[in-house]
Amino acid sequence: MNQNAKTKRPFPYVSVCLAVIAVLIAVVLVFSALESSGIMGKMDTAVKSDNYKVSANELAVYEYQVALSSLANQFWYYQYGLIQDTYGVTKLYSNAYEYAYAQLPLYMGTGAFASDAYSYAQQYVVYCEGATAAGVTMDAEDQTAVDNYMKDLEATAESLGITLKTFIKTYIGAGISVKEVRSAFEKSVLGAKYAEIKNEELSDAVTEDEMLKYKEENKGSFYKNFYHSYVLVNESLKADAEKCDTVDELKEVIIKYMVDTKFDDLYKSKITDAKLEDTNGKDKTEEMVLETLLAELGIKKPVAEDETTKGDDAAEAAEDDKTEDKEEDKKEETYTKHFTSADKEGYKKAGYEIVTAIKSAITTETGKISQDASTAYVDLSDEDAAKKATDLQKWLFGEGRKVGDVKVITTEKTSTDKDGKETKTTTNTWYVVTKVMFLDEEKTKDAYYLTFTDDKKDEKATGTEAETGSASTELKKGKDKAEEFYKALEEAMKKEDFDFDKLATELKFQAEGATALKENITEKGAVSALADWLYEEGRKEGDITKVNSGSTYYVAYFVEENDMTWKVNARAAVASEKQQAWFDEMVKKYNVTVDTEAVETETENHEGHDHD
Numbered sequence: 170m171n172q173n174a175k176t177k178r179p180f181p182y183v184s185v186c187l188a189v190i191a192v193l194i195a196v197v198l199v200f201s202a203l204e205s206s207g208i209m210g211k212m213d214t215a216v217k218s219d220n221y222k223v224s225a226n227e228l229a230v231y232e233y234q235v236a237l238s239s240l241a242n243q244f245w246y247y248q249y250g251l252i253q254d255t256y257g258v259t260k261l262y263s264n265a266y267e268y269a270y271a272q273l274p275l276y277m278g279t280g281a282f283a284s285d286a287y288s289y290a291q292q293y294v295v296y297c298e299g300a301t302a303a304g305v306t307m308d309a310e311d312q313t314a315v316d317n318y319m320k321d322l323e324a325t326a327e328s329l330g331i332t333l334k335t336f337i338k339t340y341i342g343a344g345i346s347v348k349e350v351r352s353a354f355e356k357s358v359l360g361a362k363y364a365e366i367k368n369e370e371l372s373d374a375v376t377e378d379e380m381l382k383y384k385e386e387n388k389g390s391f392y393k394n395f396y397h398s399y400v401l402v403n404e405s406l407k408a409d410a411e412k413c414d415t416v417d418e419l420k421e422v423i424i425k426y427m428v429d430t431k432f433d434d435l436y437k438s439k440i441t442d443a444k445l446e447d448t449n450g451k452d453k454t455e456e457m458v459l460e461t462l463l464a465e466l467g468i469k470k471p472v473a474e475d476e477t478t479k480g481d482d483a484a485e486a487a488e489d490d491k492t493e494d495k496e497e498d499k500k501e502e503t504y505t506k507h508f509t510s511a512d513k514e515g516y517k518k519a520g521y522e523i524v525t526a527i528k529s530a531i532t533t534e535t536g537k538i539s540q541d542a543s544t545a546y547v548d549l550s551d552e553d554a555a556k557k558a559t560d561l562q563k564w565l566f567g568e569g570r571k572v573g574d575v576k577v578i579t580t581e582k583t584s585t586d587k588d589g590k591e592t593k594t595t596t597n598t599w600y601v602v603t604k605v606m607f608l609d610e611e612k613t614k615d616a617y618y619l620t621f622t623d624d625k626k627d628e629k630a631t632g633t634e635a636e637t638g639s640a641s642t643e644l645k646k647g648k649d650k651a652e653e654f655y656k657a658l659e660e661a662m663k664k665e666d667f668d669f670d671k672l673a674t675e676l677k678f679q680a681e682g683a684t685a686l687k688e689n690i691t692e693k694g695a696v697s698a699l700a701d702w703l704y705e706e707g708r709k710e711g712d713i714t715k716v717n718s719g720s721t722y723y724v725a726y727f728v729e730e731n732d733m734t735w736k737v738n739a740r741a742a743v744a745s746e747k748q749q750a751w752f753d754e755m756v757k758k759y760n761v762t763v764d765t766e767a768v769e770t771e772t773e774n775h776e777g778h779d780h781d
Contacts, residue, residue, distance in 0.1 A: 213225040213764075214764060215227070215228040215287065215290055215763070215764055216228070216287065216290040216291050216294050216761070216762070216763050216764070217294070217761070217762055217764075218294045218295070218297075218298050218759040218760060218761040218762075219298070219759045219760055220297075220298060220301060220759070221294045221297045221298060221356065222294070223290040223293065223294060223353070223356065224349065226342065226344065226345045226346075226349045227290070227349055227352060227353035227356070228283075228286050228287065228290050228353075229278075229286075229341055229342040229345055230341060230345070230349065230350050230353035230354065231285075231286040231289045231290055231293075231353060231357070232280075232282045232283055232285075232286035233273070233277075233340060233341040233342075234289075235282040235285040235286055235289070236269075236273060236276050236277075236281070236282045237266075237269050237270075237273065239282065240265075240268065240269035240272050240273065240276075241265040241266055241268070241269045242265075243268075243269075244258060244259070244262065244264075244265035244268040244269065245265055247259050270325075270329070270340065273340045274339060274340065277339075277340065277341070277342060278342055278343075287763055287765070289357070290763075291756075291761060291763055292360060292364070292752075293356045293357050293359075293360035293361075294356070294360070294761055295360075295752055295755045295756060295759070295761055296359070296360035296361070296363045296364045296367070297356055297359050297360050297363070298755060298759045298761075299363050299367060299755060300359050300360070300362065300363035300366075303363065303366070305359075305362065305363050305366060306359075307355065307358060307359050307362070311358050311359070311362060314358055315351060315354055315355055315358055317682075318354050319347075319350070319351055319354075322336065322337075322350070333347060334347065337350060367748060367751065368744060368748060371744040371747045371748055371751070372740055372741065372744040374744075374747075375740045375743045375744055375747075379743050380736055380739040380740055380743060381739075383739045383742055383743050384735065384739050387742070388546045388548065389545045389546045389547065389548070390545070390738070390742070391546075391608060391609075391735050391738070391739070392545070392546035392606045392607065392608055393543040393544060393545055393546065393604070393606075393607045394543065394544055394546070394565045394566065394570070394602060394604060394605055394606065394607065395541055395542065395543045395602070395603045395604035395607055396542055396543070396544075396565065396600050396601060396602050396603055397416050397538060397539060397540055397541070397542070397600070397601050397603060398538070398539045398542060398598055398599060398600045398601075399419060399423075399537060399538045399539065399598065399599045400537065400596060400597070400598050401577070401597040401598065401599060402423070402426065402534060403426065404595070404597055405426075406422055406423075406426055406597075407577050407579075407597050409422045410422060410577050410597075410599040411575065411576075411577050411599075413575065413599065413601070414573055414575055414601065415601070416538060416540070416601070417468055419538065419599060419601075420466070420468055420535050420538070421463065421468050423531065423534055423535055424459070424462055424463060424466065424468065424531055424535075425459060427527055427530055427531045427534060428455065428458060428459045428462065428527055431526070431527050431530060432455050432458060432523070432527070435522075435523045435526055435527065436451060436454065436455070436523065439519040439520075439522050439523050440454070440516065440519050440520075440523075443515075443519060445515050445516050445519055446516060447516060448516075454520065457505075457507035457508065457520065458507075458508070458520065458523055458524055458527065460504040460505050460506075460507060461504075461505070461506050461507045461508050461509075461520075461521075461524050462524055462527060462528060462531065463504045464504045464505065464506045465506065465524070465528065466528070466531065466535075468504075469503060469504035507520065508520035508521040508523075508524050509521060541603070543604075543607070544561065544562055544565055546566060546606070547562045547563075547565075547566050548566075549562075549563065549566055549567070560578050560580065561578060561600065564576055564578065564600070565600075565602065570602060570605055571602065571605060572602050572603060572604065572605055573601065573602060574601070574602045575599070575600065575601045575602075576599075576600050577597050577598065577599050577600075578597075578598050578600065579595060579596070579597050580595070580596050580598070581593060581594070581595050581596075582594045582596070608735050609733070609734040609735050609738075610733045610734065610735060611691060611692070611733065611734050612730050612731055612732065612733055612734070613688075613689040613690055613691055613730075613731045613734060613737075614689075614690045614703045614704070614708075614727070614728075614729070614730055614731065615686070615687070615688045615689070615690070615728040615729050615730075615731060616686075616687055616690060616703060616725050616726060616727050616728050617669040617670070617684075617685045617686050617687070617725065617726040617728065618685060618687060618699065618723050618724060618725035618726070619651075619654060619673055619678055619679065619685050619723070619724050620721060620722070620723055621647040621648075621650040621651040621654070621678075621721070621722040621723070621724070622647040622720065622721050622722075623644070623645070623646050623647045623720060624644040624645050624646075625644070626644065647717075647720060647721060647722045648717070648720075648722055650678070650722070651715050651717075651722035651723070651724050652715070653676070654672075654673070654676060654678055654724050655713070655715045655724050657672060657676060658672065658713060658724060658726070659713070662711070662713070669685060669686075669726050670683070670684050670685055670686070673685055686728070689731060689734075689737070690703060692704050696718045696721075696723065697718065698716040698717060698718045698723070699716055699718075699723050699725060701716075702714050702716055702725065703725070703727065708727055708730070709727065710727060710728060710729055711726070711727065712726075712727040713725065713726050713727070
């Protein structure tokens with residue numbers, strides 16, 4: 170977004186006389202007094218338009234909000250290990266906001282989050298202008314949101330043992346009044362309200378042709394090729410891997426390799442050193458181990474060891490029935506489980522121990538096969554795109570690529586250690602294409618739902634047991650809570666002003682301000698019991714259910730089925746482009762300007778003030 174610096178006007182020439190000098194001296198004294206108290210900050214304008222403005226002090230409120238959110242997120246990054254928790258942050262603070270408020274004074278007035286604050290301020294001003302032009306105003310619900318925000322600030326201040334004014338001075342900035350904090354939040358509420366209205370208006374106006382055009386002009390955002398891959402554990406597997414058309418075939422290659430490399434040592438320790446008689450011979454035992462593994466791991470269909478082989482007539486009939494489908498052929502191949510956990514005989518038991526040991530290594534190795542990986546479309550006809558494309562992308566999106574195509578791609582990487590010694594590493598990776606130019610046509614669902622589990626007792630630091638999650642002394646079962654809410658839901662739906670979130674909050678199954686609405690639920694992403702209901706044919710708005718998965722219960726309210734995912738994304742993208750164009754036009758129409766010097770003035774005004 171454009172930021173236009175405010176033009177400063179030159180001070181007008183004044184005829185000097187004693188009276189004027191006296192007035193100027195008085196003005197200077199007043200100015201100095203105001204500046205030393207921090208009040209002057211609110212006289213600076215950070216962002217303005219024809220009808221709205223955000224003062225430097227109001228800008229500080231947006232900076233506080235950005236900083237609070239960013240620092241709270243930082244705590245979660247530490248807790249989930251997304252960034253290194255060098256100083257034990259998650260141990261020092263009990264929650265994200267406790268951490269955020271401890272850090273805030275270090276950032277206040279420094280301008281560290283000024284860029285985002287300016288961006289929000291500019292957006293609020295533009296959308297407030299849009300709201301005024303469209304006749305949109307703040308209603309009672311909006312005013313309640315502002316009141317609740319101010320009450321939350323007061324509650325936070327009280328929890329810290331300070332007044333609201335002291336809280337604002339400490340965490341937002343010196344010289345900023347309660348009135349200014351409220352004013353800043355009111356602008357954000359009105360601006361956000363109209364931004365949503367405008368987005369819905371533009372989204373609804375997007376046509377089918379516009380979506381199709383956007384999709385074709387931005388194929389990289391919509392089309393993908395899917396594949397399975399595996400980094401070969403040894404270069405010797407390359408030739409065999411190139412012949413594999415499926416993951417199961419590749420697994421068979423891996424299994425044979427693992428048996429070849431691990432069998433000798435295991436045979437020695439389990440049979441030779443144990444002085445067990447191997448009437449089959451070592452080579453035959455290795456073959457039996459391999460067949461047992463192929464059967465146990467589901468690569469070959471197992472048959473009983475004593476099952477008789479088919480006669481000549483049967484063999485000829487089978488030959489006549491052969492199909493060209495490789496997978497169907499594979500199902501007909503059978504391998505024997507020569508060693509099982511039920512074996513008691515020494516040699517048989519030892520054989521099973523060998524199988525178990527190799528099976529563990531095989532499971533670890535086959536677990537490295539990447540399933541359903543994907544790469545976004547790359548237009549190789551574009552010279553610049555082709556130059557940046559990886560070897561995999563060049564192959565995946567090469568001419569004539571189809572499902573089932575296989576390739577082993579070899580890459581070489583040279584690294585240098587601290588002594589300057591170069592090491593060349595060669596990697597061979599097997600790929601098989603599973604989907605070509607895939608376009609996500611799934612229709613996701615929107616629904617409200619709550620999750621209910623059994624209340625549990627928690628051992629407190631004092632050593633006494635205290636109940637959590639309920640005010641009563643009796644622990645509730647998830648099933649009972651779900652039943653209670655479901656019955657209340659049935660009754661509430663008979664009223665015109667029915668609101669799922671409001672009901673959940675009133676019954677204390679949900680925190681104030683939270684929402685149970687889940688959007689764009691995929692069939693794979695939902696618990697199976699809930700997904701079965703959501704995706705059941707004929708599902709319509711207003712349908713409700715109570716389902717369970719084990720001891721966890723769900724009460725759901727169906728909202729709607731969304732359009733195909735690619736269309737949802739295309740519609741949003743087209744609407745976003747239109748909204749940006751509208752925004753840029755509004756900036757010009759209402760003379761929206763951003764004064765980046767306001768934050769500097771604000772910082773100077775805050776210097777020297779304590780933060781008690």
